[in-house]
Amino acid sequence: MSEVKKNMALTGEPPAALSAGQKGATALGMLGLGVLLLAVFNVHFPNKGLWLSLSLCTMVAGIIWFAQVTYAGKPSGIKNDGVWFKSISSRGLWAWFFALFITGFYVVLYFFPQYLGLVKDGENTGIIALFDPLSKALSGNPASQWFVYGTLYTIAIFAFGIKFIWKYRHNRYEVIRTVSVMFFQTAFAFIIPELMARLNSESWSLPYYDLKNIWPLNYYNFEQYRIDSFISAGTVGTALLIFGILSIFVITPVLTYKYGKRWYCSWVCGCGGLAETAGDPFRQLSDKSVRAWKIERWMVHSVVVFVTIMTTAVVHSYLGEDSGKYWLTRSTFLVGVAAVLTLVFVWAVVFKRDKLQKDARYGAIGFFVVIMTLIGIHLFSGTQQVFLLEAEKLRSSYGFLIGAVFSGVIGVGFYPLMGSRVWCRFGCPMAAILGFQQKLFSKFKISTNGGQCISCGNCSTYCEMGIDVRAYAQKGQNIVRSSCVGCGICSAVCPRGVLKLENDSHKGRVDESPVLLGNADNLLDLLKK
Amino acid sequence: MEHVIIIGNGIAGVTAARHIRKLSDKQITIISKESDHFFSRTALMYIYMGHMKYEHTKPYEDHFWAKNRLELLRDTVLSVNTDTRELQLEKGTVLTYDQLILATGSRPNAFGWPGQNAKGVQGLYSLQDLELLEENTKHTRHAVIVGGGLIGIELAEMLRTRHMDVTMLVREKDFWGGVLPPKEAQLVGRHIREHHIDLRLETELEEILTDEHNQVKAVKTKSGEDISCGFVGLTVGVHPNIGFLQNSPIETDRGILVNRALETNVPGVYAIGDCAQQREAIGERKPVEQVWYTGRMMGETVAQTICGNRMEYAPGPWFNSAKFFDIEYQTYGWVWAKPKENEASLYWEHEDGKKCLRLVYDKDSMRFLGLNAFGLRLRHELCDAWLKKEASIDHVIEALPSANFDPEFYQKHEQDIMRQFSKNLKTAAA
Ligand SMILES: Cc1cc2nc3c(=O)[nH]c(=O)nc-3n(C[C@H](O)[C@H](O)[C@H](O)COP(=O)(O)OP(=O)(O)OC[C@H]3O[C@@H](n4cnc5c(N)ncnc54)[C@H](O)[C@@H]3O)c2cc1C
Ligand code: SF4
Ligand code: SF4
Numbered sequence: 001m002s003e004v005k006k007n008m009a010l011t012g013e014p015p016a017a018l019s020a021g022q023k024g025a026t027a028l029g030m031l032g033l034g035v036l037l038l039a040v041f042n043v044h045f046p047n048k049g050l051w052l053s054l055s056l057c058t059m060v061a062g063i064i065w066f067a068q069v070t071y072a073g074k075p076s077g078i079k080n081d082g083v084w085f086k087s088i089s090s091r092g093l094w095a096w097f098f099a100l101f102i103t104g105f106y107v108v109l110y111f112f113p114q115y116l117g118l119v120k121d122g123e124n125t126g127i128i129a130l131f132d133p134l135s136k137a138l139s140g141n142p143a144s145q146w147f148v149y150g151t152l153y154t155i156a157i158f159a160f161g162i163k164f165i166w167k168y169r170h171n172r173y174e175v176i177r178t179v180s181v182m183f184f185q186t187a188f189a190f191i192i193p194e195l196m197a198r199l200n201s202e203s204w205s206l207p208y209y210d211l212k213n214i215w216p217l218n219y220y221n222f223e224q225y226r227i228d229s230f231i232s233a234g235t236v237g238t239a240l241l242i243f244g245i246l247s248i249f250v251i252t253p254v255l256t257y258k259y260g261k262r263w264y265c266s267w268v269c270g271c272g273g274l275a276e277t278a279g280d281p282f283r284q285l286s287d288k289s290v291r292a293w294k295i296e297r298w299m300v301h302s303v304v305v306f307v308t309i310m311t312t313a314v315v316h317s318y319l320g321e322d323s324g325k326y327w328l329t330r331s332t333f334l335v336g337v338a339a340v341l342t343l344v345f346v347w348a349v350v351f352k353r354d355k356l357q358k359d360a361r362y363g364a365i366g367f368f369v370v371i372m373t374l375i376g377i378h379l380f381s382g383t384q385q386v387f388l389l390e391a392e393k394l395r396s397s398y399g400f401l402i403g404a405v406f407s408g409v410i411g412v413g414f415y416p417l418m419g420s421r422v423w424c425r426f427g428c429p430m431a432a433i434l435g436f437q438q439k440l441f442s443k444f445k446i447s448t449n450g451g452q453c454i455s456c457g458n459c460s461t462y463c464e465m466g467i468d469v470r471a472y473a474q475k476g477q478n479i480v481r482s483s484c485v486g487c488g489i490c491s492a493v494c495p496r497g498v499l500k501l502e503n504d505s506h507k508g509r510v511d512e513s514p515v516l517l518g519n520a521d522n523l524l525d526l527l528k529k
Numbered sequence: 530m531e532h533v534i535i536i537g538n539g540i541a542g543v544t545a546a547r548h549i550r551k552l553s554d555k556q557i558t559i560i561s562k563e564s565d566h567f568f569s570r571t572a573l574m575y576i577y578m579g580h581m582k583y584e585h586t587k588p589y590e591d592h593f594w595a596k597n598r599l600e601l602l603r604d605t606v607l608s609v610n611t612d613t614r615e616l617q618l619e620k621g622t623v624l625t626y627d628q629l630i631l632a633t634g635s636r637p638n639a640f641g642w643p644g645q646n647a648k649g650v651q652g653l654y655s656l657q658d659l660e661l662l663e664e665n666t667k668h669t670r671h672a673v674i675v676g677g678g679l680i681g682i683e684l685a686e687m688l689r690t691r692h693m694d695v696t697m698l699v700r701e702k703d704f705w706g707g708v709l710p711p712k713e714a715q716l717v718g719r720h721i722r723e724h725h726i727d728l729r730l731e732t733e734l735e736e737i738l739t740d741e742h743n744q745v746k747a748v749k750t751k752s753g754e755d756i757s758c759g760f761v762g763l764t765v766g767v768h769p770n771i772g773f774l775q776n777s778p779i780e781t782d783r784g785i786l787v788n789r790a791l792e793t794n795v796p797g798v799y800a801i802g803d804c805a806q807q808r809e810a811i812g813e814r815k816p817v818e819q820v821w822y823t824g825r826m827m828g829e830t831v832a833q834t835i836c837g838n839r840m841e842y843a844p845g846p847w848f849n850s851a852k853f854f855d856i857e858y859q860t861y862g863w864v865w866a867k868p869k870e871n872e873a874s875l876y877w878e879h880e881d882g883k884k885c886l887r888l889v890y891d892k893d894s895m896r897f898l899g900l901n902a903f904g905l906r907l908r909h910e911l912c913d914a915w916l917k918k919e920a921s922i923d924h925v926i927e928a929l930p931s932a933n934f935d936p937e938f939y940q941k942h943e944q945d946i947m948r949q950f951s952k953n954l955k956t957a958a959a
Contacts, residue, residue: 073734075723082578083579084579145655172939290590449909452822452859454572454849455569455571457572457575457587457588461580470588473587478759495959496859497850501937518844519826519844520844521831523830526833
């Protein structure tokens, strides 16, 4: 019988430290990243194709190896041990470093691409030059900072996607969903647009188009240069343009009706894809307070208003006055937009008032602002102006504030501080519109299982959208929230099998007076009152 | 204004408070010695494992209490004077109540083993226990857990996340063998071992051995074996926390004795949750029910009575759930470790040995009596309806697919189960 030497044993410590294997894997990944960093500092690599492949492969291998040591050989199940002990996933020092690093990367990417080696008319240098061979192989053109970004983004979704699948291998919903985002990112966001660019020639060219990127997420889709280019590209271009419009007015509502906004936000979208894969270790950092929910509603609705006005103004600015030249004139367009909005608004208020609840106020205010602005545009705008602002100014400030700063710098840069879906929750206009549809006319809901909830809080903690899932579950109420992206993690982490994502009928979807199962029927009836 | 005082801010007390507030304007005070705010006791393990922090286990935000005019008091009630309707608190305050709800929960059992008060030996029930556990296991390499119940297995899982070697001493022939039929108990047993726990069945604790600093150094089993260890977790059940009532006229046995309306023998004093004991057991239920759900249900019930609508505690069909490491468990109705005379059951197990389903029915009337599900999620609502409506076993088998509550895209096993069960039923009939 041996004495336990108390102070020498390493065991019993919170599982915060990395194992030897995890350290090795991290080092390998860092090695790959190191090559890219060296390239940024203009270290010259002789055989760029080789070094690039080496770098990318090592990073992917590092991540997969990390996943293997972490999850393989252990029984499948929920793997959240130590999440709140590890510095990186609990807003510790490492989290701040990491946030600083990504934020810095985004700032350089958006505003100082020259430091990455972008040369306008001439040979690229730095890291962008390192990506030239890959870009040329795909599209035939030299790389840009966006190509570098797109490649790294896709690689991240791919490699961290594998890690995610390993982690949730017992949950087929998670596995299939992740394969889906990996596919859409690789094919639709990365390869297809690059190949499309290959078809372009002097006389015929398509704008860069990630088909799954729908307006208003793709806020620039209806800008003049793109419309011109779509139209000049003949049948294919027109088809793409029509697809772009159909995806707003037909495809999106139909799919959201059937499956909820998850079909987009956690199955297709690239922003969602990154959040679900690379961002998974940070999902628990989202703010669950009622206050955060309030801020969320104000922000996300403001962004929708902003993007609607901006797009209308931009389209308005290049349309003509003369209906003889082209049927769609400025006035027709404005009236059309106003009519569509009014229709939606009246429909929502008349038929869905019960489901709107608090959101009605936001909707009404938003609607009012947009309509007044439309009238303003009509009355006061000269050729290029909306009130006193140029449409182009409006567009560029949206692009700067929302498109770059919010979706990139804060949206991804703040993963380690505010969770993985900051952008999706507070900034994404697409999410807001889908959420509106989800709340009002979708079949999707998260059902609560009778009286089984033990209020443990796992669901709320791991909801990346900051939804206090438990608040509903412990009342026996279904969760029908516009912000829910249907990631399914609440259901996965629930230790009592309380939550189920379902596309069910409308009847009883929103339960106004829920009760928890368990007590005698006469008491339950009383409680329902 | 009438003053309702509730001792205990657990699920029972808080549920009662919430419902009284919904129904009335009474002044409500909740006293607890354990924590400032209500937290979920069932989530204690997740704090230790790093899945959540203490804040996450609080079901309501801190502003909830003031907003609903629920006064919270962090103090210990030392004694109750039912004549003057006064409570003596540890910090010196004396409070007067009009109605008193006792919801004081439980305390861990210990059966007088030598050494049970040594350093490094503890139970797991309260937040303070969790803090102590943090302290006690800081340098532990080998831990022994005595008792194979729901808290024991949670403790085992907790310790494993910190890479301790864990030995579990279980008195029964199988894990939780007093509650689970052998097949299910063995399924769980296999899974426990898969998680590298040294599960010792039919092994009982004799004494806990200590060193010169009164620190635990080993346990001795009844068969005479010494197992060296730096920590001993005692998880051999809990008992009602009623010590402070010793000198009061409130009648107690194991728990605080109550009638069906949860009233004690003293008018205006009620007991709910873990600490309450029914004078006469309700149906097959135990007189002292120590689960989350029953605490909640008693809270819902007593609130009605206090607000003038006297109501008896009349729980619907029994249900419970737990998680054994990675395997979820749900049960509805009654499934006994040893079937009763009139009972027969159908059992299906998946080839991976981690999922199973048992349906119990009455051999004569063919009525469905209850089920155990491991690794499968079932709809509470439907199972509840089957039990209330006394559905036949045939009906239940037929309706199984609609009771599936697994996440989407999960492999479905109902066809398999139904085929096997229908066959088994026929052979049983023949
Ligand atoms: C680790 C663990 C896991 C569990 N998991 C599950 C599960 O998964 N499912 C399930 O159904 N059940 C589970 N249980 C059981 C469940 O938690 C209890 O049945 C339930 O919490 C009891 O609630 P209660 O309100 O009756 O008492 P408690 O939650 O015990 O609350 C009583 C409170 O009263 C306070 N108190 C007592 N006396 C005094 C006094 N004199 N003065 C002031 N304050 C006082 C105590 O400090 C305590 O805070 C678990 C229990 C534990 C310990
Ligand atoms: S509620 Fe559940 S499914 Fe919806 S976003 Fe949150 S965790 Fe995902
Ligand atoms: S729904 Fe599940 S995870 Fe959420 S609080 Fe209830 S038991 Fe816990």
